[in-house]
Amino acid sequence: MSCRRRACGIVPRGGKRDDRPTPCRTCRCERCIIVATSMNVARRRSTSRAYTKHRVAELEFPEEDYDMKRTLSILALALAVGVVGSPMTASAQHMYRVKITNLTPGQAFTPFLLLTHSPDMNIYLPGTMASAELRAIAEGGNIMPMMEKYMGMMGVMDVKGGDSLTTPGVTTEFMISGMYGYRLSLVGMLLPTNDGFVGANMVLPMEGGMMGYAYGYDAGTEMNDELCSSIPNPGTNDMECDAHGPGETIGMGEGAIVIHSGIHGHGDFMPMYRDWKNPVARITITKM
Numbered sequence: 001m002s003c004r005r006r007a008c009g010i011v012p013r014g015g016k017r018d019d020r021p022t023p024c025r026t027c028r029c030e031r032c033i034i035v036a037t038s039m040n041v042a043r044r045r046s047t048s049r050a051y052t053k054h055r056v057a058e059l060e061f062p063e064e065d066y067d068m069k070r071t072l073s074i075l076a077l078a079l080a081v082g083v084v085g086s087p088m089t090a091s092a093q094h095m096y097r098v099k100i101t102n103l104t105p106g107q108a109f110t111p112f113l114l115l116t117h118s119p120d121m122n123i124y125l126p127g128t129m130a131s132a133e134l135r136a137i138a139e140g141g142n143i144m145p146m147m148e149k150y151m152g153m154m155g156v157m158d159v160k161g162g163d164s165l166t167t168p169g170v171t172t173e174f175m176i177s178g179m180y181g182y183r184l185s186l187v188g189m190l191l192p193t194n195d196g197f198v199g200a201n202m203v204l205p206m207e208g209g210m211m212g213y214a215y216g217y218d219a220g221t222e223m224n225d226e227l228c229s230s231i232p233n234p235g236t237n238d239m240e241c242d243a244h245g246p247g248e249t250i251g252m253g254e255g256a257i258v259i260h261s262g263i264h265g266h267g268d269f270m271p272m273y274r275d276w277k278n279p280v281a282r283i284t285i286t287k288m
Contacts, residue, residue: 093157093179095288096204100186100214101171104276107216108236109172109198110141110189111162116178116204118155123185124199126257130219134187134257138197138219140232140246141189157182165191165236175288180206184285186214192231192240192269195222195253196260198280209286213279218261220254226267240268 096116102109115123123146124134133146143161150156158177166172166188178184182204190196200214222230228241230248263274 093177096176096178096184097284097286097288098174098176098184098186099171099284099286100166100174101282101284102166102168102280103213103282104168104190104216104280106168106274107193107196107276107280108168108191109166109281110137110191110234111143111164112166112172112174112186112188113137113143113146113159113161114174114176114184114186115150115159116157116176116182116184117150119181119183119203121155121183122201123150123187124217124257126217126259128256130221130257134197135195135219135221137187137189138195138217139189139222139249141191141234143187146187162188165234167236178204180204186283189232190216190260190280192226192233192237192274193218193260193263194224194226194230194250195219200281200283202283202285205285205287207287209284211282211284214281214283215278216260216262216276216280218254218258220256220258222250223252224261224264225250226263226265226269228268237269239273240270 098114100109100112117123124130130138131146133149136142136145147159147161151159157179160174160176162172162174164172176184183201184204185199185201187197187199190198195218197217197219198214199217200212202210202212218224228237228243228247230250231237231241232247233241233244235244259278262276263269263271265271
């Protein structure tokens with residue numbers, strides 16, 4: 001058998017011996033197979049080197065492109081720091097002016113308790129049992145237990161307490177710190193009632209101001225007998241009551257916080273002077 005391309009050194013007919021490794025596809029001798037395999041491996045290595053050089057060329061970029069990317073990264077970082085540190089962000093703390101106007105014809109509000117807090121917190125919730133601190137306010141106008149409870153509590157930003165009554169038609173003003181997304185809650189006793197209170201829960205505005213209204217609630221901790229003996233009289237009930245005093249606690253209430261039904265006249269107080277219709281107060285919040 002002879003190799004047509006002289007791959008294995010077999011001399012073809014009429015030719016001369018040639019030892020150069022040029023294998024042909026038809027020759028199946030051992031040497032031709034070895035030479036062909038070696039050449040295929042060399043061809044694959046050459047192709048792999050060319051592909052690697054191509055990928056490296058793609059990954060490389062000019063120096064000016066690198067400078068541009070570095071500049072963009074620095075600008076992005078500066079912008080992020082500026083946004084986080086800006087006083088216009090939602091997390092910035094501000095002062096708010098709160099005005100509470102008494103809209104009732106014959107009810108006074110005892111000194112208010114105000115606090116700014118996270119939205120997942122409530123100092124009262126209609127339909128649930130009143131806390132001991134809320135009961136102290138609704139039955140006697142005492143804000144100190146609730147103030148001590150929430151002062152410094154996690155989620156509470158600021159707590160303010162009033163020191164005077166808010167009589168019909170009068171506006172009481174407070175300054176309190178807070179931030180957008182937090183809420184303002186306030187409570188004060190309705191006087192004269194057994195366990196009535198004015199309450200509100202409002203979102204602090206991001207800019208400018210907002211207005212809302214507060215309702216009269218019954219704490220559900222005391223029966224509404226409307227008697228002077230069971231209702232505090234700091235001097236606002238002199239038209240019906242002779243003596244001043246804190247009033248007695250009689251209990252037997254509704255058991256839960258509900259909308260107050262007003263004064264019905266089955267005790268010492270006359271509905272024509274003391275009754276009201278909701279809302280009982282107008283509240284204005286202004287960001288300073």
